[in-house]
Amino acid sequence: MSKPDTPLAIDDLTLFAERVARLPPADAEWVGALLAEVLRARRHETDLLAMQAASEHAASEHAASEHGEHLDDQLAQVALDTAEWLRTLWDVGYMGAGSFRSAPRSAFPSIDLDDVTKSSLFARIRQGKHALPFPPPTRNGRPWHDVLDDAGTTHEVVAEVIRDEDGRSFAAIIEGCAEWQVVEETRENRQFVVQHDGKGPRYRLHLPSAGSAELRREPPALSCPLRQQERGGFHSHSLLWQRDDGSTQVVALRAATWERAVAEAEHWLASHHPEVYGQVRFVRE
Incomplete structure (x- = not known):
C-alpha cells in the first residue's frame, strides 16, 4: 500500500478492481462507482501531464535545435566510452567500478566511431525496436534489417541460385550473402522460395531472363x-x-x-x- 502523499500505482488500482467483485452487492455498487470515478480522474490527470510534457518537449526541441549535431556527438561518445569500458573488462578483467577482477577474455570486437555512426543495429535500438536474437541477412557485407521490416517492398537484388550434383537447388547467394536457403523451387529456373539461414520470414526470389532479380517477402502463412x-x-x-x-x-x-x-x-x-x-x-x- 502506498503512503498517504504518494499516488496509488496502477497495480494497486487493478487489485482494488478485483476485490470490488468480492464485496457484498450493496457495498460493491457504491465502491465500484467510487473506483470508476477515481480511474476517470487518474486518466484525466495522465492526459494533462501528457499535454504538459508535450509542450515542454516542443520548447526543449526548439532550444536544442541549434545544438543537434553536438547532442549526436555526445551520444556517440557515450557509446564509445561504454564500448571501451566493456573492452577493458574482456581484455584486462578490470571493471573500474569497485568490482572484483575477473579472468580476461578474448576476441571482444574493436569498436570505433564509424561502427557507432554506421551500425544499423545501433540505429535500430535507438528507434525503439527490439534487437533480433539472430543475425539478419547482409547486403554487401552490412546487416540488412530493411529486408526484414519492409513487408510490402520488392527489392532489386543481385542473386544466384546454387544447385547440387543432381541439379536440385538448395542455396542462393543474394547481395553477396551466401547464407540463404532454397525452401522450394516454384518455377523452374525462375522463381524460388528462400529463407535466410533457416530463420525469419520467407521470400519469393524471381530470376528474370534479363535484368535484376527481385526479392519480395511472402505474406504470413x-x-x-x-x-x-x-x-x-x-x-x-x-x-x-x-x-x-x-x-x-x-x-x-x-x-x-x-x-x-x-x-x-x-x-x-x-x-x-x-x-x-x-x-x-x-x-x-
Missing part, C-alpha cells in the same frame, strides 16, 4: 490468436501458441495496446521460434 482481457479499466494481452503436441502455451505480453502486443508477440517468436518469425499473422481471439 500461419495465424496465431492474441487474447485481450479487460480488468478494472485496464487491458492485458496474451499470446496463445499451439505447441507441436497440440497443447496451447499462454504467453503473457507486456502490452496495453494491440500494436504493442503484436510487437511483443513478434519478439517472443523471434526468441523462441525463429524458424517461423515473420511468417505468422496475429488475430484477435
Whole structure:
C-alpha cells in the first residue's frame, strides 16, 4: 500500500478492481462507482501531464535545435566510452567500478566511431525496436534489417541460385550473402522460395531472363490468436501458441495496446521460434 502523499500505482488500482467483485452487492455498487470515478480522474490527470510534457518537449526541441549535431556527438561518445569500458573488462578483467577482477577474455570486437555512426543495429535500438536474437541477412557485407521490416517492398537484388550434383537447388547467394536457403523451387529456373539461414520470414526470389532479380517477402502463412482481457479499466494481452503436441502455451505480453502486443508477440517468436518469425499473422481471439 502506498503512503498517504504518494499516488496509488496502477497495480494497486487493478487489485482494488478485483476485490470490488468480492464485496457484498450493496457495498460493491457504491465502491465500484467510487473506483470508476477515481480511474476517470487518474486518466484525466495522465492526459494533462501528457499535454504538459508535450509542450515542454516542443520548447526543449526548439532550444536544442541549434545544438543537434553536438547532442549526436555526445551520444556517440557515450557509446564509445561504454564500448571501451566493456573492452577493458574482456581484455584486462578490470571493471573500474569497485568490482572484483575477473579472468580476461578474448576476441571482444574493436569498436570505433564509424561502427557507432554506421551500425544499423545501433540505429535500430535507438528507434525503439527490439534487437533480433539472430543475425539478419547482409547486403554487401552490412546487416540488412530493411529486408526484414519492409513487408510490402520488392527489392532489386543481385542473386544466384546454387544447385547440387543432381541439379536440385538448395542455396542462393543474394547481395553477396551466401547464407540463404532454397525452401522450394516454384518455377523452374525462375522463381524460388528462400529463407535466410533457416530463420525469419520467407521470400519469393524471381530470376528474370534479363535484368535484376527481385526479392519480395511472402505474406504470413500461419495465424496465431492474441487474447485481450479487460480488468478494472485496464487491458492485458496474451499470446496463445499451439505447441507441436497440440497443447496451447499462454504467453503473457507486456502490452496495453494491440500494436504493442503484436510487437511483443513478434519478439517472443523471434526468441523462441525463429524458424517461423515473420511468417505468422496475429488475430484477435
